[in-house]
Amino acid sequence: xxxxxxxxxxxxxxxxxxxxMMQAKVGDDVFKMDPTVNALESxxxxxxxMEAALFFPSGTMANQTAIKIQTQPGDLVICDKYAHxxxxxxxGVAFNSGVTCKxxxxxxxxxxxxxxxxxxxxxxxxxxPYTKMICAENxxxxxxxxxxxxxxxxxxxxxxxxxNLKFHLDGARLFxxxxxxxxxxxxxxxxxxxxxxxxxxxLGAPIGSMLLGSKKDINQALRIRKLLGGGMRQIGxxxxxxxxxxxxxxxxxxxxxxxxxxxxxxxxTCWYITxxxxxxxxxxxFYVDDKIGADNFIHKMADKNILLTPMGEGKxxxxxxxxxxxxxxxxxxxxxxxx
Numbered sequence: 001x002x003x004x005x006x007x008x009x010x011x012x013x014x015x016x017x018x019x020x021m022m023q024a025k026v027g028d029d030v031f032k033m034d035p036t037v038n039a040l041e042s043x044x045x046x047x048x049x050m051e052a053a054l055f056f057p058s059g060t061m062a063n064q065t066a067i068k069i070q071t072q073p074g075d076l077v078i079c080d081k082y083a084h085x086x087x088x089x090x091x092g093v094a095f096n097s098g099v100t101c102k103x104x105x106x107x108x109x110x111x112x113x114x115x116x117x118x119x120x121x122x123x124x125x126x127x128x129p130y131t132k133m134i135c136a137e138n139x140x141x142x143x144x145x146x147x148x149x150x151x152x153x154x155x156x157x158x159x160x161x162x163x164n165l166k167f168h169l170d171g172a173r174l175f176x177x178x179x180x181x182x183x184x185x186x187x188x189x190x191x192x193x194x195x196x197x198x199x200x201x202x203l204g205a206p207i208g209s210m211l212l213g214s215k216k217d218i219n220q221a222l223r224i225r226k227l228l229g230g231g232m233r234q235i236g237x238x239x240x241x242x243x244x245x246x247x248x249x250x251x252x253x254x255x256x257x258x259x260x261x262x263x264x265x266x267x268x269t270c271w272y273i274t275x276x277x278x279x280x281x282x283x284x285x286f287y288v289d290d291k292i293g294a295d296n297f298i299h300k301m302a303d304k305n306i307l308l309t310p311m312g313e314g315k316x317x318x319x320x321x322x323x324x325x326x327x328x329x330x331x332x333x334x335x336x337x338x339x
Contacts, residue, residue: 003328006309008173008256008282008321011204013241020244026236029055030226036236040243044197044210047246048189052218054225055239059172059209061230062196064092066211067133069220070166070194073098076129078116082109082142084170085135096228100129108277109140110148113155120163134160137170138177142311145260145283145319147177150187157191167191172198172209176281179253193217202253202282203245204322207238249322256282256320259329263318266333272297284318285311304335 004010013021027033037055045053056062063085067077077093079086081103085093093099102119104111116134124130134156139145160167169192171177178184188195194213199205211221225231232238257280264279267286275287288297294316298308311317 001305001328001331003306003324003332005318005320005324005332006307008201008204008319011321011323013206014204014322016248017205017241017244020240021237024236024240026234028233029235030231030233034234034236034239036243037239040239041210043243043246045212048185048195048212050189050195050212051215053210053212054218054221055235055242056196056209056211056225057207057230057232059170059196059198059201060089060092061225061228062209062211063089063168063170064096065221065224065228066168066194066196066213066217067093067099067135068097068224069217070168071097071099071132072130074129075099075132076102077133077135078102078104078119078131078165079135080104080106080109080111080137080140080143082106082137082140083135084137084141084172087142099132102131107143108146109137109143110146110152112152113159116156117159120159120165131163131165133166133168135168135170137172139173139180139281139283141172141283144277144285144317145173145176145279145281147181147280150181150183154191166193168193169195171195173201173281173283175250176202176253176257179250180257180281199242199245202256202321203242203249205238205241205245208242210242252322253282256322256324259320259324260284260318262329263320263332263336266336270336270339272339282320284320285315286318287314288316290314300339301335306332306335 024036041053086101138148197210199208261279264276267273267276272289277285309317
């Protein structure tokens, strides 16, 4: 038995999801003739009360497209120092859009309105990059699955509006946040200009993300998606998986959150653990004693068929997910206690 806790992207489609995929009606989506993906885009747009949505092969491409359509080369995007768009998208903000990032020293990937108020209101000057966008990430990946305070996001929206800035949400694990905080998609649709969501993380679909925004933005996004090589053909098979995930895998995210918190509780009692970061959703970050070392601990656990991932700076990450069963959970807890 392999217990893969590297990410929630490692899941396989369930039998019911595969059946939904096989029953999908498909067409050529480059010509917007795939009925299943067209229906999914409308469904998700309505879910968030936003004008339009566009299916993407990856969250990175969705984020990069959102930045591209709302900025010009030489512009500046404000984001946290832990932001996925800065740390884990291969420098795409510079490569694809020619923009730079102003990094905020936030807490676990989240900044406050007070922190960005001054930098957001900088008047355009010819020797400075023009600030055009604020980007938030919910939940925060590098921040250990932390959830934003929605009231703080509303305050940031006011700053963005006041300074004529776009407000983008990297919502790769937004459904985790909404389940944990008892929030709704419409709340988020009301304050963000663009939102990316991912179906292949906590929701368990094999491929796919969605970008939401105005009709104008999504029409531009369609062009950029094609330019980046993201135009696909009979993608209704993938859209059917995403649709099944939306209908059946959202509420169960609470189970992943519960397991992550139980793991954290055990780790806090282990002699070799020096710190466990707060757990809100399905991501858990912890540190082992320097005498053991993060890499050594990961190798030792791999010998027991338990796969973990390093996050740098001595951090180790565990991510619970759809394929992490109760039996696996009990085995992991036992191995952690007996390490």
